[in-house]
Amino acid sequence: MQGSKSPVFPAFSKEGHRGSRGLMPENTIPAMEKAIDCGVTTLEMDVVISKDRKVVVSHDPYFNADITITPEGKQLTKSEASARVLYGMDYDSIRRYDVGSKLHPGFPQQQKMPVHKPLLSSLIRAAESYAKENGAGPMWYNIETKTSAGGDGVRHPAPEEFVDLLVALLKEEGILSRTVIQSFDIRTLQVLNRKYPSIKTSLLINANDSRSLKKQIDELGFLPFVYSPHFKLVTTSLVRDCHEKGIKVVPWTVNTKADIEAMKVLQVDGIISDYPNLF
Numbered sequence: 219m220q221g222s223k224s225p226v227f228p229a230f231s232k233e234g235h236r237g238s239r240g241l242m243p244e245n246t247i248p249a250m251e252k253a254i255d256c257g258v259t260t261l262e263m264d265v266v267i268s269k270d271r272k273v274v275v276s277h278d279p280y281f282n283a284d285i286t287i288t289p290e291g292k293q294l295t296k297s298e299a300s301a302r303v304l305y306g307m308d309y310d311s312i313r314r315y316d317v318g319s320k321l322h323p324g325f326p327q328q329q330k331m332p333v334h335k336p337l338l339s340s341l342i343r344a345a346e347s348y349a350k351e352n353g354a355g356p357m358w359y360n361i362e363t364k365t366s367a368g369g370d371g372v373r374h375p376a377p378e379e380f381v382d383l384l385v386a387l388l389k390e391e392g393i394l395s396r397t398v399i400q401s402f403d404i405r406t407l408q409v410l411n412r413k414y415p416s417i418k419t420s421l422l423i424n425a426n427d428s429r430s431l432k433k434q435i436d437e438l439g440f441l442p443f444v445y446s447p448h449f450k451l452v453t454t455s456l457v458r459d460c461h462e463k464g465i466k467v468v469p470w471t472v473n474t475k476a477d478i479e480a481m482k483v484l485q486v487d488g489i490i491s492d493y494p495n496l497f
Contacts, residue, residue: 225356225396227418227443227466228259231488232497233360235262235471236277240325240492243285243318245275246333247344254349256494260358260398261345265338265384267374272309273338273387279304279364279373281315285322289314305373309337325492338384342391358396360420360468360490361388365403377405378413385414400446404438411440420444420468423451431459444468446490449481457484 237249238256250261264277283299294302304312318333336344342359349357363380370376375383381399388394400420401407407419421438425448435441445460449469460467466487472478475496481489491497 225358227398228358228488231260231358231360231466231468232258232494233260233262233468233488233490234258234494235490235492237261237263238492238494240327240473241495242329243331243333244322245277245335246318247336247341248318248329248331248333250341250345251348253494254345254352254354254357257354257497258357258494259355260360260488262360262362262490263338263341264362264364266304266364267380267383268304268309268312269306270308271375271383273384274304274309274312274335275338275341276304276335277364279369282317284324285317285320287316287320293320303373304335305375339387339391342393346393356396358398359393360398360400362422363399363401363403363406365401365406367403367405377403377409381406381409381413385410385417398444400444407442408439418443420446422470423447425450427451431456435463441465444487446470449477449489452481452484452486454484457486461485 234253236244238252242249242252245263263275265273266276266279268274281299281302283294283296286294286299313334316332318331322328345357365374365377374380388397398418398420400422402422410417410419419442421442441463444466446468449472452469457467468488470490472481472489472491473493
């Protein structure tokens with residue numbers, strides 16, 4: 219029988235952004251396995267919802283022209299790709315697109331391979347199995363809901379339905395106690411706080427967000443488990459203010475060894491990086 223104690227969040231959360239975007243095709247099972255090989259404690263990823271209400275691992279709510287090849291072997295223009303909204307497609311259609319063979323212009327170190335956008339359930343099962351086989355500790359998961367007010371009913375379901383679908387799946391896969399759900403969309407986090415208050419949440423903050431920490435927290439309406447700003451916003455006083463409130467600080471996306479070390483000096487509680495090999 220599994221112990222009754224809740225899993226303890228890592229003392230320092232080493233998070234592979236979209237798995238290991240700098241090294242492998244983003245948000246894919248191979249990217250997660252590579253991150254585990256690099257010694258991460260936490261797998262960071264994004265999820266969307268398909269037309270048939272499946273939870274799919276994808277950063278964009280549509281196909282990204284930079285990384286997509288169609289089932290017919292064609293490349294897409296940006297307008298063609300953005301028109302292929304995943305919320306308007308059943309998963310059986312989504313999985314026919316190759317999102318790993320095309321060289322991403324921003325990540326020349328990526329290993330290329332034919333691979334598709336996985337179901338979150340498939341990714342979790344693969345990651346759990348791979349971690350166990352390779353002697354890695356139980357993985358934590360940092361999962362971003364890709365929602366926005368303008369996308370309701372067009373690019374994704376409304377926040378409550380989105381959250382319900384995600385939480386049901388996490389319960390079914392048995393990893394809810396090792397999951398943090400993050401979002402830039404405070405509506406998602408507010409639904410979680412109201413309906414599932416035991417689930418850990420993370421407030422994502424854009425680099426150009428000029429609001430004070432107090433204003434951000436006041437608008438959210440509760441204290442999140444994690445505050446996750448763009449790393450250039452992190453200061454000694456910001457970290458201190460968060461820690462005084464009992465909030466952990468996990469900045470994104472920190473992609474050089476020098477910046478990683480600088481964040482550690484500021485005493486952050488974790489780091490999200492495209493290059494988990496730098497941890």
